[in-house]
Each structure stands twice: as structure tokens, then as C-alpha cells.
Amino acid sequence: MTIQEAVGPAVDTLRGSAGTYQLFAAGSNAGLAEHEQAFGPLSLAAIDAGFMSVLGESGLTGRGGAAFSSWRKVAATAQGRGAALLPAKPVVIANGAEGEPLSFKDKTLLAHAPHLVIDGLLIAGRAVSASLLYIYTTPAAMPVVEAAVAERRDARKIKVVQAPETFISGEASAVVNSIATGVALPLDNRRRLSAAGLKGRPTLVLNVETLAHVALIARHGSGWFRAAGSERDPGTRLVSISGQGAGQVLEVEGDARLCDVLSSAGVDLSTVGAVLVGGYHGRWVRDLECRLSPSGPGENVINPGAGVLHILPARDCGLEATARILDYLARASAKQCGPCMFGLPAMARVLSAIAYGDRNPRLVLELERLTKLVGGRGACHHPDGTARLVSSALEMFAEDMKAHLLGTCTRETRSAI
Amino acid sequence: MTEILHIDWTRCDGRGLCTELLPTVLVRDDWGYPLALQATNGNRSNPAISPGNIEAAREAVHLCPKLALSLVPEQAKPRQ
Numbered sequence: 001m002t003i004q005e006a007v008g009p010a011v012d013t014l015r016g017s018a019g020t021y022q023l024f025a026a027g028s029n030a031g032l033a034e035h036e037q038a039f040g041p042l043s044l045a046a047i048d049a050g051f052m053s054v055l056g057e058s059g060l061t062g063r064g065g066a067a068f069s070s071w072r073k074v075a076a077t078a079q080g081r082g083a084a085l086l087p088a089k090p091v092v093i094a095n096g097a098e099g100e101p102l103s104f105k106d107k108t109l110l111a112h113a114p115h116l117v118i119d120g121l122l123i124a125g126r127a128v129s130a131s132l133l134y135i136y137t138t139p140a141a142m143p144v145v146e147a148a149v150a151e152r153r154d155a156r157k158i159k160v161v162q163a164p165e166t167f168i169s170g171e172a173s174a175v176v177n178s179i180a181t182g183v184a185l186p187l188d189n190r191r192r193l194s195a196a197g198l199k200g201r202p203t204l205v206l207n208v209e210t211l212a213h214v215a216l217i218a219r220h221g222s223g224w225f226r227a228a229g230s231e232r233d234p235g236t237r238l239v240s241i242s243g244q245g246a247g248q249v250l251e252v253e254g255d256a257r258l259c260d261v262l263s264s265a266g267v268d269l270s271t272v273g274a275v276l277v278g279g280y281h282g283r284w285v286r287d288l289e290c291r292l293s294p295s296g297p298g299e300n301v302i303n304p305g306a307g308v309l310h311i312l313p314a315r316d317c318g319l320e321a322t323a324r325i326l327d328y329l330a331r332a333s334a335k336q337c338g339p340c341m342f343g344l345p346a347m348a349r350v351l352s353a354i355a356y357g358d359r360n361p362r363l364v365l366e367l368e369r370l371t372k373l374v375g376g377r378g379a380c381h382h383p384d385g386t387a388r389l390v391s392s393a394l395e396m397f398a399e400d401m402k403a404h405l406l407g408t409c410t411r412e413t414r415s416a417i
Numbered sequence: 418m419t420e421i422l423h424i425d426w427t428r429c430d431g432r433g434l435c436t437e438l439l440p441t442v443l444v445r446d447d448w449g450y451p452l453a454l455q456a457t458n459g460n461r462s463n464p465a466i467s468p469g470n471i472e473a474a475r476e477a478v479h480l481c482p483k484l485a486l487s488l489v490p491e492q493a494k495p496r497q
């Protein structure tokens with residue numbers, strides 16, 4: 001994999017669906033002037049309680065991976081204030097941590113369209129009457145974001161906080177923990193962030209791309225947003241494409257076909273063995289006709305998660321690629337929760353043994369057993385996401401598995417991950 | 418109302434006191450950490466506690482050396 005430049009590709013390599021740019025309409029490295037010229041100034045005063053229903057009608061879902069309905073999250077935070085006499089004012093956090101190694105769309109967005117994210121954050125803040133606003137982002141994106149915030153009078157109350165570059169740092173409760181204590185580890189999931197997050201206040205954590213869409217929906221309305229994509233997956237999303245040639249960020253319509261997305265990125269489909277959709281917590285896919293929509297997995301539908309599409313060339317071994325990722329995931333465990341701390345390395349050892357030539361047929365059953373054992377048993381979704389990846393590899397690479405156990409895998413190892 | 422036994426995995430150290438107190442609900446996994454014998458909604462982390470086990474479950478909550486256990490009403494599903 002060509003590791004992406006920290007700031008991501010230049011805007012001329014970014015393409016929108018059907019040749020239209022939406023999120024990147026202001027061009028490369030857009031400053032406030034270019035931003036306002038492209039999108040028009042932001043009229044925050046026009047954002048009132050009614051914006052919640054506009055957001056609801058838009059059908060926007062989170063673009064950070066979990067794809068929850070954005071308005072429900074916003075509404076839960078607004079209600080999280082409860083009926084107390086002096087309710088605590090909410091906190092809104094723009095999450096740009098993007099710990100997933102194969103994802104670079106958030107860094108790219110922050111580099112080229114930071115003002116759209118700031119707009120979205122100000123709008124979300126106003127919708128829930130927040131008193132504290134944060135942008136949480138990686139060291140590489142910090143300078144651009146800080147400069148953009150400094151450029152604006154209306155962004156004075158936004159604090160920019162640095163996220164450590166770890167896989168788990170972007171998990172919502174890890175974000176809150178990091179800002180509060182400097183430790184970017186997930187918190188026990190009994191605590192609801194919408195009721196008691198940062199400093200005990202109702203806390204809304206939204207992905208930076210989600211906020212950029214919020215900024216456009218506030219300007220153009222829900223009908224405009226829904227004009228792209230489909231009924232079940234309206235609007236556009238950014239995808240990070242890697243594994244073949246230089247990494248690319250594309251803005252594609254919701255419910256797009258995987259093959260169309262890859263073709264518009266210039267990928268020769270005949271060389272594609274499989275695609276890892278959704279990143280290290282995602283799934284391997286071979287059917288390139290399938291559509292990318294959070295309603296998946298289902299018949300011909302796959303959940304794009306945070307929009308990662310990583311290509312495995314046809315000549316490479318999927319088991320070895322998965323073994324390498326699993327090894328990374330085992331090391332990425334925040335080592336707080338026993339089943340994750342011990343279970344993931346155990347899974348990684350078994351899969352590596354298979355991938356690198358151990359032909360004991362019981363290893364497959366052992367891997368399946370361990371995969372079931374870790375499911376649901378951690379403070380965050382790391383064990384579940386890891387189990388999902390391994391299950392999909394066992395399914396998609398069943399033939400390769402047989403070849404490995406017979407000692408006849410002929411693919412090149414050392415795949416590019 | 419059924420209660421579920423919530424395990425705070427960030428605290429539990431897997432020494433297994435709870436599995437001794439609730440042998441019909443929890444077993445120890447490969448590393449000693451509590452594992453629900455039966456999944457509740459596909460989840461083996463937060464087992465539902467039947468009325469017959471509620472006393473033992475309360476005891477486990479009190480005795481867990483890491484304060485990792487709590488009983489919560491079933492509706493209060495943990496954060497997604």
C-alpha cells in the first residue's frame with residue numbers, strides 16, 4: 001500500500017459523483033474566502049429548533065463508520081440535558097481522529113475543506129445549544145485546522161485538540177476520554193455519552209465528514225441532499241481507495257455499485273481479487289456488483305463503514321493479508337479488557353499459522369471458536385469488528401483455506417498491506 | 418423486570434469470583450474471564466439474570482474486587 005501523504009491527495013485527484021463536486025467545491029486548500037465564494041456565507045442565526053426536522057428529512061447517517069441516523073444522535077443529545085432546573089449545556093465534538101490505517105478521507109477533507117467542517121460544527125452546536133465545541137484531529141491535520149479556526153470570528157469558542165494516532169483513538173468514548181483526561185481509551189459502555197459525556201455533560205460526537213454534510217444540508221435543504229443517492233442511502237459519501245496505485249479519495253453517491261466506484265477510480269476490475277470494504281473492522285467482498293449502503297450486509301449490499309475500499313490484487317493471498325491485519329488489530333487492542341487483550345492475539349496466532357503453512361486442519365475450528373468467544377466482550381466494538389473481519393475472510397477465502405491446508409496455495413504472499 | 422448483569426471489561430481482571438457465585442450463569446473462558454453460558458440477544462457479555470439467581474448476582478456485584486459488576490434493568494441497553 002502506498003501510504004497516503006498525511007494531508008491526502010490534491011483536489012484535482014478528487015472526483016465527485018457524475019463529475020460534480022459537493023464537499024470539495026471550494027477547491028484545493030480552500031481558505032475562508034474560497035469557501036464563502038463556493039458555498040455562500042453561513043447564516044447561523046437561521047438555525048433553530050426546526051433544523052432538527054430538516055436533518056431528519058435528509059436521512060443523513062454518520063460517516064465515521066457506525067452510520068447511525070445523525071438527527072437521532074443530535075436529538076438524543078438535546079434531550080440528554082434532561083429536565084433539571086439548571087441543565088448542563090451540551091458539548092459537540094467534531095471527530096477527525098480517523099485511526100483506521102486505510103482511511104484518509106477525513107484528513108483530506110480537513111486539509112481541503114476545513115471551513116465546511118467548522119460550519120457543520122457551529123450548526124450542530126447551535127442545534128443542541130452547546131456551550132463547548134471541539135475539533136479532535138490528528139497531528140498532521142492540526143496546523144490546517146488551527147489556521148482555519150483562527151481565520152474566523154465565529155469559531156472563537158472552538159477548541160482544537162490533538163488525537164493520538166492509534167487505531168482506537170476515534171471510538172466515541174475514547175474521544176471523550178482523550179479530551180477529558182488525555183487518555184484515548186474507550187470507557188465502559190454503560191455510560192451514555194448523550195446523557196453524561198465530557199465533564200458529565202450531554203456530549204455529541206460527530207465525524208468530520210458528517211458535519212460537512214450538515215453544513216451543506218443547512219444551506220441547501222434536505223431535498224437537495226436526497227437528490228443524490230437512493231431512498232435507503234441518500235446523499236454522497238467520501239471513500240478512501242487504496243491497494244492499487246496511489247490512494248484516492250472520491251465523493252460517490254449513496255448506494256453506488258462497488259464496480260462503478262472502482263472503475264471511476266481507474267481500477268482495472270480484472271485484476272481485483274477481493275475488496276476489503278469498511279476497513280480493518282469491515283468485510284472482504286468478491287462480488288463487485290454489490291452496492292455500498294449502510295443497510296448491508298444483505299443480498300448484494302455491503303456496509304461501507306467509514307468508506308474504506310482496499311483492493312486485494314487477484315494474485316495475492318487473502319488469508320495472509322487478513323493475518324497481517326489481524327496481527328495489527330491484536331496489537332491495537334487498548335488492553336483494557338481481558339477477552340480482547342488475550343483473545344485477539346490468540347486469533348492472530350492461529351490465522352498466521354494457517355497463512356504461513358501450518359496444515360493442521362483443526363486450526364480452522366479453533367479460529368472459529370475464538371472468533372465466537374471474543375464477540376461482544378469488550379468496552380468497545382474492537383473485538384466485534386475484528387470478529388467480523390475474520391468471519392468474512394473465512395467465508396470469502398474458503399477455497400484458499402483448503403489450498404493452504406493441502407499445502408497448495410499458489411498465490412504470491414507478502415500482499416501489500 | 419429482568420435484570421442483566423453488566424460486566425465492565427475495563428475493570429474486570431478475570432480472577433473469577435463471580436463465576437463461582439453464579440455457576441449456572443457464568444463460566445470462565447480460556448483466560449479466566451467470565452463468559453455467559455447463554456447468550457442474551459446474541460451477547461455473551463451481559464447475561465440476563467433469572468429471579469432464582471438474583472440474590473447470588475447481588476452478592477457478586479458486592480464482592481467483585483474490581484467493582485466491575487452491576488445489575489441494570491434490561492431496557493437500559495449499553496451504548497451501541
Ligand code: SF4
Nearest residue numbers: 334336337340378380
Ligand atoms: S474492547 Fe479492546 S480495544 Fe476496546 S476498550 Fe477493551 S481492550 Fe480496548
Ligand code: SF4
Nearest residue numbers: 429430431433435481
Ligand atoms: S469477580 Fe469481578 S473482577 Fe473477578 S472475574 Fe468476576 S467480574 Fe471480573
